[in-house]
Amino acid sequence: MSSTLYAALLQSIRAHAPQERHEADLPLTISQRRAEAMLHVVHDLGGQPDGPLDKSLHKTALWEKRTHCTAECLAWRGVWVSEERRRRENDLGETLYFGTPYYARWLLAAAKMLIDKGHITPDELIAKMEEVRAREEDAA
Amino acid sequence: MNTSHQHTDAHTPIEGRDEAIEFEILETAVRELSIAKGLFSAEDHRRFMEWYDNIGPTGGARVVARAWVDPQFKQRLLADGVAACKELGIDWMAPTGHGTPSDFTWLVACENTPKLHNVIVCTLCSCYPRPLLGHSPAWYERPNYRRRVVRWPRQVLAEFGLIIPPDVEIRVHDSNQKTRYIVLPMRPSDTEGWSEEKLATIVTRDTMIGVAVPRIDWTTTSTPSGQARAE
Numbered sequence: 305m306s307s308t309l310y311a312a313l314l315q316s317i318r319a320h321a322p323q324e325r326h327e328a329d330l331p332l333t334i335s336q337r338r339a340e341a342m343l344h345v346v347h348d349l350g351g352q353p354d355g356p357l358d359k360s361l362h363k364t365a366l367w368e369k370r371t372h373c374t375a376e377c378l379a380w381r382g383v384w385v386s387e388e389r390r391r392r393e394n395d396l397g398e399t400l401y402f403g404t405p406y407y408a409r410w411l412l413a414a415a416k417m418l419i420d421k422g423h424i425t426p427d428e429l430i431a432k433m434e435e436v437r438a439r440e441e442d443a444a
Numbered sequence: 445m446n447t448s449h450q451h452t453d454a455h456t457p458i459e460g461r462d463e464a465i466e467f468e469i470l471e472t473a474v475r476e477l478s479i480a481k482g483l484f485s486a487e488d489h490r491r492f493m494e495w496y497d498n499i500g501p502t503g504g505a506r507v508v509a510r511a512w513v514d515p516q517f518k519q520r521l522l523a524d525g526v527a528a529c530k531e532l533g534i535d536w537m538a539p540t541g542h543g544t545p546s547d548f549t550w551l552v553a554c555e556n557t558p559k560l561h562n563v564i565v566c567t568l569c570s571c572y573p574r575p576l577l578g579h580s581p582a583w584y585e586r587p588n589y590r591r592r593v594v595r596w597p598r599q600v601l602a603e604f605g606l607i608i609p610p611d612v613e614i615r616v617h618d619s620n621q622k623t624r625y626i627v628l629p630m631r632p633s634d635t636e637g638w639s640e641e642k643l644a645t646i647v648t649r650d651t652m653i654g655v656a657v658p659r660i661d662w663t664t665t666s667t668p669s670g671q672a673r674a675e
Contacts, residue, residue, distance in 0.1 A: 350567030379545030
């Protein structure tokens with residue numbers, strides 16, 4: 305590629321690249337405010353702006369109660385510790401963190417931990433879930 | 445579920461199936477696999493479920509009522525919360541013998557005074573004095589409460605119907621893995637001569653979180669006439 309073509313190509317790429325991306329590639333030039341926003345972790349909610357409270361309560365479902373006890377038993381018997389559970393919940397990502405019920409975060413963290421540590425395989429988990437699903441449907 | 449676009453073939457989703465049922469299936473699978481792999485026993489799980497069913501805010505109410513009638517007990521409670529709970533039969537070491545994995549066994553009681561009001565939160569997750577108050581109310585776990593109460597406590601308390609006078613300081617305690625807090629509310633002035641048991645009935649869960657203060661017409665089982673409970 306000739307240098308003229310290359311320069312034209314670069315120019316074209318730069319014209320299409322979002323300005324945000326261009327600035328973020330140069331960490332020393334971003335503002336303190338933007339740096340704080342970029343470094344802010346998903347679970348650190350204290351002081352973040354928000355609207356009115358939803359003070360409604362719901363009756364604890366059986367799966368929520370069982371999830372609590374399953375996660376605690378896994379910690380009791382040394383498979384993980386509660387700090388690891390919290391870290392794994394925080395690392396589920398913004399969509400799952402804010403988009404799932406409270407105990408779903410515990411549960412997803414537990415399932416991922418069992419797979420990550422090699423206690424179960426994804427195939428085993430899927431097969432087990434299908435078995436449970438079939439059993440529930442038979443009972444229903 | 446959108447019912448207007450339902451298929452009629454063999455893959456029709458079962459009516460009423462929602463995400464909660466998916467979580468139910470996932471939980472059962474995780475639990476049964478863990479037990480099958482010997483990670484914990486069915487007996488461990490049963491013991492934890494039993495513990496779960498037996499914790500609740502009445503434990504905290506007994507502790508507060510005792511602190512109101514016994515100044516020496518109050519001093520012990522402020523010095524070492526977990527040891528003081530043990531005196532009333534509330535054991536932070538249950539059910540494993542060394543506490544639950546998620547509730548570190550250190551409790552700080554925060555005493556309200558005419559010039560200081562305390563409120564508790566956990567901004568990073570939902571740490572809560574479970575052995576003493578049972579499970580946290582849903583709003584305590586929701587992002588809205590966690591976000592705002594540390595920056596706008598007066599406004600958040602007002603949303604709960606609790607107006608704190610401007611000359612009273614509000615102190616927000618952010619719970620964490622190592623320290624759990626409980627609010628020790630002020631005893632209402634019109635309760636002279638009340639027994640410890642009767643006092644305990646006005647110490648509701650919300651008064652120990654700090655989003656309410658005890659009132660003689662607002663007990664754990666009844667509310668003032670014409671006033672709906674927030675829950």
